[in-house]
Amino acid sequence: MSDQGTMGSGITEVCARAGYRVVFREITDDAVEAGMARIKQSMERGVDKGKLAADDRDAALGRISGTTSYDDLKTCDVVIEAVPEKLEMKQDLFRSLDALLPPHAILATNTSSLPVIEMAVQTGRPSRVIGLHFFNPAPVMGLVELVKTVVTDPDALEAASAFARALGKTPVVCQDRAGFIANLLLFPYLNNAVKMLESGFATRADIDAAMVFGCGHPMGRLALLDLIGLDSAFEILDAMYRQFRETVYAPAPLIRQLMTADFLGRKTARGFYSYEEAGSPRVRETGHHGRELPAGAGSHVRRIGVLGSGTMANGIAEVAAKAGYQVVLRARSTQRASESQAKIAKSLGKAVERGKMTQEQLDATLALLETTTEMDALSSCDLLVEGIAEELDL
Numbered sequence: 380m381s382d383q384g385t386m387g388s389g390i391t392e393v394c395a396r397a398g399y400r401v402v403f404r405e406i407t408d409d410a411v412e413a414g415m416a417r418i419k420q421s422m423e424r425g426v427d428k429g430k431l432a433a434d435d436r437d438a439a440l441g442r443i444s445g446t447t448s449y450d451d452l453k454t455c456d457v458v459i460e461a462v463p464e465k466l467e468m469k470q471d472l473f474r475s476l477d478a479l480l481p482p483h484a485i486l487a488t489n490t491s492s493l494p495v496i497e498m499a500v501q502t503g504r505p506s507r508v509i510g511l512h513f514f515n516p517a518p519v520m521g522l523v524e525l526v527k528t529v530v531t532d533p534d535a536l537e538a539a540s541a542f543a544r545a546l547g548k549t550p551v552v553c554q555d556r557a558g559f560i561a562n563l564l565l566f567p568y569l570n571n572a573v574k575m576l577e578s579g580f581a582t583r584a585d586i587d588a589a590m591v592f593g594c595g596h597p598m599g600r601l602a603l604l605d606l607i608g609l610d611s612a613f614e615i616l617d618a619m620y621r622q623f624r625e626t627v628y629a630p631a632p633l634i635r636q637l638m639t640a641d642f643l644g645r646k647t648a649r650g651f652y653s654y655e656e657a658g659s660p661r662v663r664e665t666g667h668h669g670r671e672l673p674a675g676a677g678s679h680v681r682r683i684g685v686l687g688s689g690t691m692a693n694g695i696a697e698v699a700a701k702a703g704y705q706v707v708l709r710a711r712s713t714q715r716a717s718e719s720q721a722k723i724a725k726s727l728g729k730a731v732e733r734g735k736m737t738q739e740q741l742d743a744t745l746a747l748l749e750t751t752t753e754m755d756a757l758s759s760c761d762l763l764v765e766g767i768a769e770e771l772d773l
């Protein structure tokens with residue numbers, strides 16, 4: 380393993396925990412020490428969370444050694460580089476490693492966006508040079524992208540694939556194009572969120588809340604960019620833009636502006652959001668909405684009318700009743716009204732089975748729900764939501 384930055388230390392840990400002996404190289408003795416400390420700290424967290432036994436931690440640490448000399452890597456079967464994303468630096472490194480390593484050894488790069496072939500041709504073994512793209516944090520993320528170039532030997536690819544599986548990762552194979560699979564799909568989408576913010580169309584909190592609460596994503600797009608780092612995100616987008624010349628990849632100007640101000644995301648405590656301190660995941664602002672409602676806002680709303688008896692109308696009636704509102708659901712026929720009542724009761728029943736609500740809460744919720752076919756029954760509602768068919772004339 381070359382180098383112990385963010386990715387290097389993570390990959391070293393993954394390999395050692397899977398039973399491989401790992402030699403890592405850093406630039407100075409201090410960097411070797413810091414790299415080792417980072418790995419220990421990460422494993423310690425694994426032990427604290429009950430995900431790693433103390434004995435396994437000790438055994439894994441015993442398989443790792445650090446050095447400042449590339450000579451110490453000369454008996455390795457696989458070398459993975461994780462130096463900064465600079466082509467010339469990686470090319471120099473590949474030339475030196477090629478001179479050192481036995482002929483069967485595989486040389487791998489963890490690059491996110493540089494062409495692997497440009498590194499392969501610096502060596503006398505281009506067919507045994509591949510991309511092994513781990514995701515951050517390497518000990519947690521399950522994917523490894525295997526990048527094959529136009530000259531990659533199928534045996535080397537198979538060996539790399541078996542290695543990735545032995546690490547407990549899921550390997551996927553792709554060609555040598557900027558962005559590989561995951562970033563090529565993800566980054567235009569992240570970039571679009573920044574463009575939406577730039578245009579003033581919606582606030583950052585609402586853009587993020589839309590994807591978290593509407594699409595079930597674990598975090599918002601802008602929050603994810605802060606986690607990745609705006610400098611890294613810029614480099615990845617820019618590399619894809621240079622290769623494909625499609626505007627979806629052209630980094631939104633706001634990304635560069637924030638970078639220029641050194642607002643790089645979590646690592647500098649400020650990006651799209653502000654964090655309690657550098658590296659902290661805790662956002663300074665409270666609440667996901669980031670805007671205050673006046674005290675007592677909405678307090679006159681007690682009785683909710685819902686028009687319709689389809690999937691959405693039933694769902695809206697259910698959440699409103701669960702939240703303690705009186706609900707009148709108006710359907711087109713008596714049969715549809717009783718079907719809605721039954722569907723909502725069934726859905727609440729499942730919540731009771733899963734231990735998410737008690738039978739008493741279910742009874743109280745159903746007591747708040749009234750179904751009807753009469754429009755007049757809606758006349759006393761404070762708020763009316765239509766959930767009827769998507770036809771404008773209706």
Ligand SMILES: NC(=O)c1ccc[n+]([C@@H]2O[C@H](COP(=O)([O-])OP(=O)(O)OC[C@H]3O[C@@H](n4cnc5c(N)ncnc54)[C@H](O)[C@@H]3O)[C@@H](O)[C@H]2O)c1
Binds near residue numbers: 387405468490
């Ligand atoms: N951070 C991520 O989310 C991520 C994810 C996947 C891949 N990558 C890729 O992994 C690689 C490393 O990224 P990182 O985030 O770990 O970077 P980093 O800045 O955390 O680490 C870089 C490492 O390179 C070493 N280094 C610096 N100058 C050097 C030199 N002249 N010669 C040799 N080593 C040198 C540093 O000591 C450090 O150990 C990059 O190619 C990056 O694109 C990063």
